[in-house]
Structure formats: C-alpha cells, structure tokens
Amino acid sequence: MGIALLSVSHKVANIKEIEPLLYKDIDKAFDDFSDVDGFLILQTCHRFEIYLDDEDPLSILKDYVRNRDIHKYELTEEDDAINHLMHLACGLDSIVLGEDQILGQVKNAYLLSMAKNRLTERLKRVFERAIKTGKRARKESKINEGPVSIGSVAVKLAENVLGNLDDKKILVIGAGETATLVAKSLIGSGSNIVFVANRTFKHAQMLAEEVNGIAVRFEEKEKYIVDSDLVITATSAPHIILDYNTIANLINKRKKPLLLIDIANPRDVDERIASLPNVRLYDIDSLQDVSETNLKKREGEIKKVEMIIKEEICRLDEEFKEMEINDIIAKIYLYAEEIRIKEMNTALKMINSNERSNEEIDKIIDDMTRAIKNKILAKFTEKMRDLARKGNLDSVKIFTEVIR
Numbered sequence: 001m002g003i004a005l006l007s008v009s010h011k012v013a014n015i016k017e018i019e020p021l022l023y024k025d026i027d028k029a030f031d032d033f034s035d036v037d038g039f040l041i042l043q044t045c046h047r048f049e050i051y052l053d054d055e056d057p058l059s060i061l062k063d064y065v066r067n068r069d070i071h072k073y074e075l076t077e078e079d080d081a082i083n084h085l086m087h088l089a090c091g092l093d094s095i096v097l098g099e100d101q102i103l104g105q106v107k108n109a110y111l112l113s114m115a116k117n118r119l120t121e122r123l124k125r126v127f128e129r130a131i132k133t134g135k136r137a138r139k140e141s142k143i144n145e146g147p148v149s150i151g152s153v154a155v156k157l158a159e160n161v162l163g164n165l166d167d168k169k170i171l172v173i174g175a176g177e178t179a180t181l182v183a184k185s186l187i188g189s190g191s192n193i194v195f196v197a198n199r200t201f202k203h204a205q206m207l208a209e210e211v212n213g214i215a216v217r218f219e220e221k222e223k224y225i226v227d228s229d230l231v232i233t234a235t236s237a238p239h240i241i242l243d244y245n246t247i248a249n250l251i252n253k254r255k256k257p258l259l260l261i262d263i264a265n266p267r268d269v270d271e272r273i274a275s276l277p278n279v280r281l282y283d284i285d286s287l288q289d290v291s292e293t294n295l296k297k298r299e300g301e302i303k304k305v306e307m308i309i310k311e312e313i314c315r316l317d318e319e320f321k322e323m324e325i326n327d328i329i330a331k332i333y334l335y336a337e338e339i340r341i342k343e344m345n346t347a348l349k350m351i352n353s354n355e356r357s358n359e360e361i362d363k364i365i366d367d368m369t370r371a372i373k374n375k376i377l378a379k380f381t382e383k384m385r386d387l388a389r390k391g392n393l394d395s396v397k398i399f400t401e402v403i404r
Contacts, residue, residue, distance in 0.1 A: 002054070003051065006074075009049070011074070021048045029041045036060060038123040045263065045264065045284055046095055051123065096150060097143070126316065129319070142298070153290045173218075173221060175206070176235070179207065195224050196214070232261045262282070339372055350364050351364055
C-alpha cells in the first residue's frame with residue numbers, strides 16, 4: 001500500500017487549464033475511482049488534486065492523466081505527497097500565503113470521503129494530522145495575518161487599480177463563502193456603496209445586511225453594472241454569467257471605465273470581454289502579483305510554520321510505525337489463538353472419548369499446553385536462529401529484554 005498525489009494547481013497551470021478538470025458532479029469522481037482502496041478529491045478555485053492509497057497508486061494516476069489528456073500536473077508519492085498536503089493545509093501552497101479558506105476546504109474534502117467510506121486508515125490519519133497541523137500553524141504563527149483570502153486579495157488588486165474605493169460603486173455577484181470574504185473586505189477598505197446580486201435573492205439579502213450593502217436581484221445585475229466602477233464575481237455557476245455581447249452593449253451606456261475581477265472557477269466572465277474598450281478584466285491568475293508582495297512580508301513566519309510541519313510529520317511517522325506493529329501483533333495473537341483452539345479441541349476429544357482417570361486427564365492437559373508452547377515458539381525460534389546466522393545477533397537479543 002502507498003499514498004500518491006495528482007496535483008494541478010496555480011504552480012503549474014493557469015485557470016483555463018484547471019477549469020476543464022473540475023468535476024461538476026463530485027459523485028462522478030468517486031465512481032471513476034471506485035476500485036481504489038482509498039480516495040479523496042480536493043477541488044478549489046485554483047486547484048485540482050486527487051489523493052490515492054492503494055497497491056500501486058502512481059500507476060493508477062498515470063493512467064488517469066493519460067486518459068484525461070492532462071499536460072500540466074505534478075505527481076508525487078508517499079513522503080512528498082504528505083509533505084505537500086501539510087504545506088497546503090497551513091496555507092503555504094496557496095496563491096495567497098496563509099489563506100484560511102484552504103483549511104476548511106481540506107476538511108470538507110476529508111469529511112466527504114469519510115461519509116462515502118472511501119478513506120483507508122492511513123489516508124484518514126494523514127488528513128487528520130494535516131488538519132491539526134493547519135490549525136497549529138495559524139495559532140502559533142502570524143502566517144494568516146493581513147489579507148489572506150482570495151476575496152481580500154481581489155479587493156487589494158482593485159485598490160491598486162482604482163486607488164481609494166471610498167466613493168466607488170461596487171457590485172458583488174455571488175453570496176457564497178468567497179463572495180462573503182469579498183464583501184467584508186470591501187467594507188474594511190472603506191467602500192460604502194456595495195450592491196450584492198445572487199440567483200437566490202434571500203442569500204443576497206442576508207449578505208447585504210451583514211455588510212450594510214444593498215441586495216439586488218440577479219436578473220437585474222446588468223442595470224447595476226452600467227453604473228458600477230467595479231464588479232467582482234464569485235459565484236459557483238458552472239457556466240459564464242457575463243457574456244461578451246451583454247457587456248459590449250452595456251459599455252455604450254457607460255461614461256467611465258469598468259473594472260471586472262472574476263475570482264470564480266469555473267469562470268463567470270467571458271475572457272473576450274477584456275478586448276472591449278474601457279474594460280479591464282482580471283481573473284484568479286492576476287492575483288499572483290499581489291500575492292508576491294504578501295509573501296515577502298511573511299517570510300519570517302514561513303520558517304515557524306515549516307518547523308511545525310516537521311514536528312507533525314514526525315508524529316505522523318510514529319503513528320504509522322505504531323499502526324504497522326499493531327498489525328503484526330494482531331497477526332501473532334491470531335496465530336496463537338488458532339493453535340490454542342486446535343490443541344484444546346484435540347484434548348477435549350481425548351478426554352471425552354471414554355472415562356479417564358485424573359492422572360490421564362492431567363497428562364492430556366500437560367501435553368496440550370506443551371504442544372501450544374512448542375507450536376507458537378517454533379516459527380519465532382527458527383527466525384531468531386536465521387537472524388543470528390546472518391550476523392543480526394543484536395536483533396535477537398532484543399527478545400531477551402521482554403523476559404528479564
């Protein structure tokens with residue numbers, strides 16, 4: 001058994017290359033790997049990862065890559081896969097260094113595989129340890145201080161482009177976790193004219209109330225785009241919600257430039273819109289520059305988190321060793337129990353076959369216990385002699401410590 005990882009992230013691919021890999025129906029992913037012992041899939045706005053625990057997981061993932069025609073990816077085994085997951089849970093592998101969202105996404109992926117009974121004991125231990133490590137990193141370091149979400153970095157990008165957002169009219173499309181982070185970051189930046197549009201109007205109302213904004217109906221969003229300085233989209237829609245023709249028609253009604261920031265995956269905004277006059281369009285890939293600045297500010301905290309990861313990997317390694325020895329011990333006990341039952345049944349047949357004197361019964365019991373002892377120890381003494389012949393006498397001497 002071994003753990004392997006297929007990762008397609010912002011480190012090796014852009015959003016256009018990641019987008020087609022994401023499963024719209026997550027059950028399909030579990031069906032695709034139904035024959036694998038342990039399976040977990042992690043999908044985020046800029047990441048597609050599959051973790052396997054099986055006899056030959058790397059070969060399975062290589063076949064998967066070939067069948068889906070994936071060209072940009074990373075394949076890693078056991079130690080490197082676990083190390084990657086630890087860094088990921090701590091926010092060290094995200095576009096935004098130290099982001100908090102990823103820890104929740106890792107936990108949700110773990111809970112989903114648990115609910116579907118698709119985690120081996122080893123894969124379960126790995127993810128539980130990674131989640132614990134992510135929590136420690138945020139508690140014992142300052143890795144998540146400052147703008148640490150895609151939403152907050154999107155707002156920072158808007159400030160870099162537009163300057164002060166105080167007097168800007170802003171439309172947020174979406175009302176989920178990422179859109180909420182966007183809206184809250186906008187309030188923190190000083191913006192006071194925020195409109196929220198969502199397909200479920202009630203959700204738009206709830207978010208608008210939370211950030212002192214104004215809820216608008218999804219079908220009326222174009223009317224508000226006409227007058228907005230900034231539009232940030234963060235929906236979970238599986239298709240484009242702002243197409244080229246719609247925005248092209250709206251541009252003729254506007255008197256000022258339009259800034260569009262699309263942080264959804266799959267994307268919400270037709271990429272051709274970037275070619276329209278007086279329109280600036282940014283997507284998740286555009287957040288890299290802002291994140292580089294973020295990285296430089298937190299280089300000191302990275303070392304602290306690396307030490308935490310190192311400690312937790314050592315603890316995980318101890319868990320694995322304990323699991324391995326527990327399996328061996330269980331087999332020894334099972335082996336001894338099989339001998340005990342067999343010899344006991346033999347003795348009982350002899351005792352019950354006809355009337356026996358106490359002396360005869362004592363001899364049968366003595367023979368039975370002697371047989372149990374000899375049969376249990378036979379294989380172990382044979383192995384000890386073999387180890388001694390090969391010069392591994394120290395390994396043999398360890399057994400003597402048990403009987404002192």
